[in-house]
Amino acid sequence: MSLESLQQFYQRVLEDPALQERVRQATSQESLVRLMVRLGQENGYDFTVEEVRQRMQEEWAKYQIRYPIENLLNLPVL
Numbered sequence: 001m002s003l004e005s006l007q008q009f010y011q012r013v014l015e016d017p018a019l020q021e022r023v024r025q026a027t028s029q030e031s032l033v034r035l036m037v038r039l040g041q042e043n044g045y046d047f048t049v050e051e052v053r054q055r056m057q058e059e060w061a062k063y064q065i066r067y068p069i070e071n072l073l074n075l076p077v078l
Contacts, residue, residue, distance in 0.1 A: 006052065
């Protein structure tokens with residue numbers, strides 16, 4: 001499965017400082033998506049641009065839901 005492949009590659013990036021450095025070279029969200037696919041292919045993983053976009057949207061949705069609520073809880077009381 002290519003979603004499994006994407007998850008495996010993501011884990012590898014987390015563990016590999018050289019890959020992390022290459023990922024940091026992305027200058028936009030779209031360049032990051034394409035870079036992830038290219039780096040994945042170079043390292044033997046198989047996933048698509050659309051799968052990377054989908055995964056990024058899922059992660060962004062989690063961030064949007066979780067962090068504004070937590071930040072509100074930490075506001076000082078006036």
